Amino acid sequence: MIKSFIPRAAVINDLSGFGRVSLTEACPILSAMEVEACPLPTAILSTHTYKFNDYTFLDLTDEMQKILNHWKKIDIKFDGILSGYMASSKQIDVVSEFMKEKKQEGSLIVIDPVLGDNDLSDVETVYYDRMKDLLLSMKKFVGLADVITPNLTEACLLTDRQYPKHYLNENEIKELLLNLSELGPEKIAITSLMTDSSHMKVAVFDKKEDLFEMIDCGYIKRPFHGTGDIFAAVLLGSLLNKNSMFEASLKAVDFIKNCISETLKYEDMKIEYGVIFEKVLRKLF
Ligand code: PXL
Numbered sequence: 590m591i592k593s594f595i596p597r598a599a600v601i602n603d604l605s606g607f608g609r610v611s612l613t614e615a616c617p618i619l620s621a622m623e624v625e626a627c628p629l630p631t632a633i634l635s636t637h638t639y640k641f642n643d644y645t646f647l648d649l650t651d652e653m654q655k656i657l658n659h660w661k662k663i664d665i666k667f668d669g670i671l672s673g674y675m676a677s678s679k680q681i682d683v684v685s686e687f688m689k690e691k692k693q694e695g696s697l698i699v700i701d702p703v704l705g706d707n708d709l710s711d712v713e714t715v716y717y718d719r720m721k722d723l724l725l726s727m728k729k730f731v732g733l734a735d736v737i738t739p740n741l742t743e744a745c746l747l748t749d750r751q752y753p754k755h756y757l758n759e760n761e762i763k764e765l766l767l768n769l770s771e772l773g774p775e776k777i778a779i780t781s782l783m784t785d786s787s788h789m790k791v792a793v794f795d796k797k798e799d800l801f802e803m804i805d806c807g808y809i810k811r812p813f814h815g816t817g818d819i820f821a822a823v824l825l826g827s828l829l830n831k832n833s834m835f836e837a838s839l840k841a842v843d844f845i846k847n848c849i850s851e852t853l854k855y856e857d858m859k860i861e862y863g864v865i866f867e868k869v870l871r872k873l874f
Contacts, residue, residue, distance in 0.1 A: 593667075595623055595625055597624070605637040608639070630653075632649055675703065688733045739779055739780070740817060748768040748772075756786075762803070775795065777793075806845070812860055815863040844866075845864075
């Protein structure tokens with residue numbers, strides 16, 4: 590087995606050339622946190638898909654299987670595995686096998702169940718068949734995870750709820766967390782949770798530690814693209830550095846706040862350009 594000298598993580602996500610999402614965020618973040626990042630791209634895109642038209646998209650499902658076969662042959666130890674955007678349920682099957690094997694060897698599995706954002710119920714087009722298929726696979730997939738990081742939309746989809754028309758109160762949030770944990774994962778962070786018109790929070794849950802906490806993120810009324818991917822990467826990095834779920838979540842929220850402050854200094858930074866994490870990356874060291 591190729592042992593790890595510092596924590597090593599497989600990072601399974603898309604590689605979008607422009608726009609700061611997924612692998613282009615997770616790899617530098619993990620490196621800054623002294624975690625060795627081994628990327629496994631699920632797809633290659635010219636840009637992410639938000640507000641860009643005519644982006645290129647290459648599905649890498651077949652290649653992923655070959656990469657994983659090779660990794661298996663040389664027997665790499667992974668202390669953690671982080672997965673994000675999956676292009677199809679076939680990809681979820683391929684990655685599930687890898688995770689099942691590695692989980693037995695002690696890898697920490699973090700799944701960001703990427704399905705969508707905001708109230709999708711009005712957007713019929715999002716509910717095309719592929720989405721239904723993907724949701725079914727995702728519900729099973731999260732059962733393999735030690736940790737999941739859904740946003741509110743994904744938390745509702747995974748637990749067969751309608752996206753709420755009101756701000757959730759603490760009891761409703763706890764019930765949502767419990768329902769999510771019934772799918773398998775012991776640790777959960779629900780991101781992008783508005784508790785009133787001016788407060789966005791992250792709800793953190795750790796079954797074993799009997800932990801339920803709400804972390805205040807501050808709120809600025811515009812989206813910040815790619816921050817979900819940043820959250821999951823910092824969380825994994827921090828957990829692999831032996832911090833608790835609460836400490837890791839705090840670190841992720843704090844880092845994103847720094848990224849946002851930096852981004853707001855540039856007036857013409859468009860939403861689709863992502864956040865300027867490069868300027869604050871050193872704060873993760
Ligand atoms: O998590 C953001 C993201 C990642 N990857 C791709 C995306 C998006 C958001 O639009 O399109 C390909």
